[in-house]
Amino acid sequence: MLRRLKYRLNWHKIPVMYFSDLIFLYAFLPAFVICYFVAGLWGKKEGSGAARNIVLLCFSLIFYAWGEPVLILLLICSAFICYICAKTHKETAGIILLLLSLIIFKYGNLLTGLTGLAAYIPKIPLPLGISFYTFQGIAYLADVKRGRAKPQDSFYKLLLYISMFPQLIAGPIVRYTDISEDIDRRSVSPEDMAEGIRRIICGLGKKVILADHLSLIVEESMGADLSTLSTPMAWLGLLAYSLQIYFDFSAYSDMAIGMGRCMGFKFPENFDHPYISASATEFWRRWHMSLGSFFRDYVYIPLGGSRVSRLRRLFNIMLVWALTGFWHGASLNFMVWGLYFGVLILIEKELFFKEKDKERFKVLRHFTTPVILMLGWGIFYFEDFSKMKDFFDVLFGRGGMGSETLVMAGLSQNVFLLAVSLILCLPLPKMKEGTVTTAFRTLYSVAILVLAVLFLIGSTSHPFLYTRF
Amino acid sequence: MKHPKIYTAIMLICFFGTAVFLNLAGREGYSEVERRELAGFPELSAQSYVSGEYFRGITAWFSDTVPMRDKLTTAALAAEELKGIRLKSGEEEISFHGVMAVNDDDDTGQEQTAAVNDKPDITAVPAADPVSQDKAVSDDSLQAAEPSVSSDTVSEDEVPAVEQQTASIPAHTNSAISDNVAAPSDDFTSAANGIIVTGDGENTRAIMMYGGSTGVTTQYAQVANKYKELMPELNVYVMVIPTSVSYYCPQAALAYTGSQLKQINNVQANLDEDVIGIDVYTILGEHRDEPIYLRTDHHWAPLGAYYAASKLAEAAGLDYLDISEYDVNVVHNYVGSMYAYAKDIRISSNPEDFVYYVPKNVELKTTYTNYKLDSSWNVVGEAEPAAGQFFIKYPDGSGGAYCTFMGGDAKITRVETSVKNGRRLLILKDSYGNALPAFLFGSFEEVHVIDSRYFTKNIVEYISEYQITDLLFANNAFHASTGATVRAYERYLTQGAE
Numbered sequence: 006m007l008r009r010l011k012y013r014l015n016w017h018k019i020p021v022m023y024f025s026d027l028i029f030l031y032a033f034l035p036a037f038v039i040c041y042f043v044a045g046l047w048g049k050k051e052g053s054g055a056a057r058n059i060v061l062l063c064f065s066l067i068f069y070a071w072g073e074p075v076l077i078l079l080l081i082c083s084a085f086i087c088y089i090c091a092k093t094h095k096e097t098a099g100i101i102l103l104l105l106s107l108i109i110f111k112y113g114n115l116l117t118g119l120t121g122l123a124a125y126i127p128k129i130p131l132p133l134g135i136s137f138y139t140f141q142g143i144a145y146l147a148d149v150k151r152g153r154a155k156p157q158d159s160f161y162k163l164l165l166y167i168s169m170f171p172q173l174i175a176g177p178i179v180r181y182t183d184i185s186e187d188i189d190r191r192s193v194s195p196e197d198m199a200e201g202i203r204r205i206i207c208g209l210g211k212k213v214i215l216a217d218h219l220s221l222i223v224e225e226s227m228g229a230d231l232s233t234l235s236t237p238m239a240w241l242g243l244l245a246y247s248l249q250i251y252f253d254f255s256a257y258s259d260m261a262i263g264m265g266r267c268m269g270f271k272f273p274e275n276f277d278h279p280y281i282s283a284s285a286t287e288f289w290r291r292w293h294m295s296l297g298s299f300f301r302d303y304v305y306i307p308l309g310g311s312r313v314s315r316l317r318r319l320f321n322i323m324l325v326w327a328l329t330g331f332w333h334g335a336s337l338n339f340m341v342w343g344l345y346f347g348v349l350i351l352i353e354k355e356l357f358f359k360e361k362d363k364e365r366f367k368v369l370r371h372f373t374t375p376v377i378l379m380l381g382w383g384i385f386y387f388e389d390f391s392k393m394k395d396f397f398d399v400l401f402g403r404g405g406m407g408s409e410t411l412v413m414a415g416l417s418q419n420v421f422l423l424a425v426s427l428i429l430c431l432p433l434p435k436m437k438e439g440t441v442t443t444a445f446r447t448l449y450s451v452a453i454l455v456l457a458v459l460f461l462i463g464s465t466s467h468p469f470l471y472t473r474f
Numbered sequence: 475m476k477h478p479k480i481y482t483a484i485m486l487i488c489f490f491g492t493a494v495f496l497n498l499a500g501r502e503g504y505s506e507v508e509r510r511e512l513a514g515f516p517e518l519s520a521q522s523y524v525s526g527e528y529f530r531g532i533t534a535w536f537s538d539t540v541p542m543r544d545k546l547t548t549a550a551l552a553a554e555e556l557k558g559i560r561l562k563s564g565e566e567e568i569s570f571h572g573v574m575a576v577n578d579d580d581d582t583g584q585e586q587t588a589a590v591n592d593k594p595d596i597t598a599v600p601a602a603d604p605v606s607q608d609k610a611v612s613d614d615s616l617q618a619a620e621p622s623v624s625s626d627t628v629s630e631d632e633v634p635a636v637e638q639q640t641a642s643i644p645a646h647t648n649s650a651i652s653d654n655v656a657a658p659s660d661d662f663t664s665a666a667n668g669i670i671v672t673g674d675g676e677n678t679r680a681i682m683m684y685g686g687s688t689g690v691t692t693q694y695a696q697v698a699n700k701y702k703e704l705m706p707e708l709n710v711y712v713m714v715i716p717t718s719v720s721y722y723c724p725q726a727a728l729a730y731t732g733s734q735l736k737q738i739n740n741v742q743a744n745l746d747e748d749v750i751g752i753d754v755y756t757i758l759g760e761h762r763d764e765p766i767y768l769r770t771d772h773h774w775a776p777l778g779a780y781y782a783a784s785k786l787a788e789a790a791g792l793d794y795l796d797i798s799e800y801d802v803n804v805v806h807n808y809v810g811s812m813y814a815y816a817k818d819i820r821i822s823s824n825p826e827d828f829v830y831y832v833p834k835n836v837e838l839k840t841t842y843t844n845y846k847l848d849s850s851w852n853v854v855g856e857a858e859p860a861a862g863q864f865f866i867k868y869p870d871g872s873g874g875a876y877c878t879f880m881g882g883d884a885k886i887t888r889v890e891t892s893v894k895n896g897r898r899l900l901i902l903k904d905s906y907g908n909a910l911p912a913f914l915f916g917s918f919e920e921v922h923v924i925d926s927r928y929f930t931k932n933i934v935e936y937i938s939e940y941q942i943t944d945l946l947f948a949n950n951a952f953h954a955s956t957g958a959t960v961r962a963y964e965r966y967l968t969q970g971a972e
Binding site: 026027028031032034035070071072073074075194195196198199200202203206218416417418419420421422423438439440442443446447450451454456458459460461462463 | 475476477478479480481482484485486488489490492493496497523524526528529532533536537540543546547549550551553554556557558559
């Protein structure tokens with residue numbers, strides 16, 4: 006209620022430059038497009054792509070400095086560590102240094118809090134996007150160590166890889182090998198440009214039209230006074246939150262991938278309709294894929310993967326999932342959330358769905374899996390365990406005094422929002438390419454742009470959920 | 475994609491077109507709809523750079539001051555309707571966005587939860603950024619504005635609830651008022667920020683849910699008793715004014731609001747015998763079919779104040795002017811504060827008439843002592859008393875029309891009338907009280923008005939200096955159950971004593 010009003014009025018709480026900020030969309034981005042275009046023309050004349058890269062690097066640093074005017078030094082230091090350690094083949098030392106910086110800056114407060122040192126050590130700020138850029142640095146060093154990538158000779162190009170603004174603060178986690186060639190040579194076809202723009206607009210729509218409005222339902226349910234929350238309202242809130250977090254996060258990836266494509270970079274896909282999964286294992290092949298594959302390639306497989314004793318494999322799986330959970334935030338509920346998936350995946354792998362049983366109960370599991378995923382988001386949402394318990398109590402019938410009328414109104418007043426959100430979770434049939442399809446795309450793209458700018462003006466930006474992870 | 479160049483061209487034209495508009499069209503500085511100064515461009519300093527404040531400020535400034543902001547935010551609200559359907563058929567299909575159930579019996583001494591009524595009226599205040607506007611709600615009510623207050627927070631200097639006393643209800647006016655006003659059962663469909671919106675078309679009404687408790691209202695009564703004890707010669711009246719939730723709250727929403735009647739009765743029950751409680755609840759209820767409350771604003775309408783003032787005049791044993799002895803003035807197309815609070819398009823699309831009454835045959839000499847406020851709305855200075863107009867004419871469509879009376883709150887007002895009966899009234903009030911004096915100019919020789927949020931002198935000295943004979947506490951039910959109001963009244967007794 007009033008908290009929301011206050012939040013809207015409280016500018017100090019508005020975070021930095023996000024993709025859904027008017028200033029990003031309509032001041033930063035146009036300025037960047039113009040400079041990048043001019044640099045491209047100039048580069049063509051000179052026969053070099055360096056000018057475009059320099060423009061991209063400068064804008065990336067401005068973008069980051071907008072949110073972290075001081076801790077941008079940490080980003081540059083991290084890139085420099087990567088650069089030197091790769092050049093001197095001290096990759097392991099580099100990885101340790103990067104991990105240390107992540108532990109100090111991301112988990113320092115939690116550690117000092119748990120050990121009682123908090124009274125002596127000042128609060129450490131959490132630098133924007135540190136989990137993303139540190140992991141990119143680690144991936145780079147690991148790939149160099151294993152000979153999959155050549156050390157980058159130019160510091161500014163490596164800094165460009167680490168700091169490139171489209172994927173800087175919320176992923177996807179781009180491997181150096183994905184774009185190392187693109188940094189030197191890249192081309193953009195008219196098709197790339199159009200698809201890239203369409204992708205950006207789809208992302209913007211997901212964020213501003215869907216996720217931001219779903220968040221209002223979440224606030225009225227999970228964010229409200231739990232003692233007066235009714236069971237149906239709790240489920241509605243949990244559904245809305247599950248949808249919100251997907252659209253919010255995948256929106257950011259869409260915009261990043263789209264912007265990359267417009268510039269000739271091919272960033273990896275990050276989401277593939279996660280909610281149609283029939284198991285937790287499948288979910289993690291479809292959700293935040295760049296993170297899942299990072300842990301698979303740089304943690305799970307180096308630990309021996311599945312070619313070890315059963316007990317060791319069990320340990321490996323739980324370790325990977327505890328880390329995955331913890332990566333999301335310096336709070337214990339994220340670890341519980343990760344372990345929840347670890348246990349689910351173990352159960353699936355070891356007990357039920359071995360390779361030969363893959364199809365068993367598949368139809369049924371398409372219905373049960375989303376519920377299991379939603380319960381996971383319940384753990385994800387509440388950093389306060391006592392609130393989490395209260396919420397789950399309500400969810401399973403020990404509800405507060407809130408009336409069912411709320412949920413009817415919540416449903417009816419958001420019926421189209423929820424319907425569109427649910428439909429967009431499904432893989433929709435591909436449209437046959439043709440003039441009519443392009444006309445249709447043009448129409449909905451313009452509609453999304455208009456609606457998005459209206460909504461952005463109508464309310465202060467809801468920050469992307471994933472950027473502090 | 476087929477014809478990718480055409481698609482790209484169209485999208486780039488839309489994109490750059492919007493960018494040119496947002497960057498080059500004139501930026502807004504003030505929002506009529508939200509009644510606030512929009513964010514300013516931040517100042518660069520080493521500190522603001524390091525803290526990130528500078529860039530955040532620019533981000534806020536850019537999105538806050540977009541050209542044609544009010545038109546575009548209104549369009550955005552209209553577009554929000556695309557989310558779903560507003561059901562209207564029957565009580566089981568009702569929504570209470572931002573509204574929580576209230577347990578009326580749970581009198582833990584908590585303060586009233588909703589602070590909308592604490593917002594000072596806009597025209598009376600200096601330019602303030604949005605943050606300080608929120609602060610304008612006096613600091614205690616800021617705490618009260620936190621949603622968590624509704625169930626478990628007790629502000630720290632709040633004393634526990636005092637048991638409701640029923641023994642010493644004096645015979646004259648301080649007896650309990652019975653609820654002879656049935657709440658209507660209209661459907662209502664939506665709300666935000668603790669507000670529900672009911673009805674449609676010309677009957678659209680925004681209502682603020684109430685959550686006061688006997689703990690604070692008991693103290694409110696006691697502070698009035700204290701004034702009487704200290705100044706036994708003074709006639710002391712207490713008028714707790716219900717807000718529209720008391721009369722227009724749909725049945726299905728009753729669970730989400732506390733009972734104002736219960737709190738008004740609690741005040742009555744705790745007043746000493748020689749302090750006179752003015753029952754306006756009953757008379758307002760009798761006239762609930764008349765426009766006694768504004769539909770789009772959190773205030774009552776002047777007509778409601780007329781009925782309330784008549785009860786005061788009766789209690790004071792004085793004549794009062796009949797409504798026919800007033801000139802009727804109308805500000806058409808008025809949309810009040812509830813639009814900005816509730817963010818509901820139906821409020822702005824159903825404006826109302828703001829009707830006020832100016833006494834015909836009464837000469838007024840109005841003197842204002844204006845307070846200077848800083849950007850956080852703290853009193854930082856006081857102007858010399860200056861003559862002014864009591865009634866200020868607002869143009870049609872002006873959202874500030876409630877400031878017709880005295881132009882707002884941050885001042886001391888002294889009105890000398892043509893009545894010569896030696897009765898001088900001092901009204902201690904919140905903004906609800908602003909509408910009252912107009913109907914008392916035919917009854918008292920002088921009417922003084924002091925706002926419970928802005929007063930820096932000593933009240934005992936003030937009363938003796940101006941030979942005040944009658945003192946009225948006039949607060950709406952929200953303010954009467956806010957600890958800050960009680961504490962301010964207590965402070966006035968001791969502050970600034972010579």
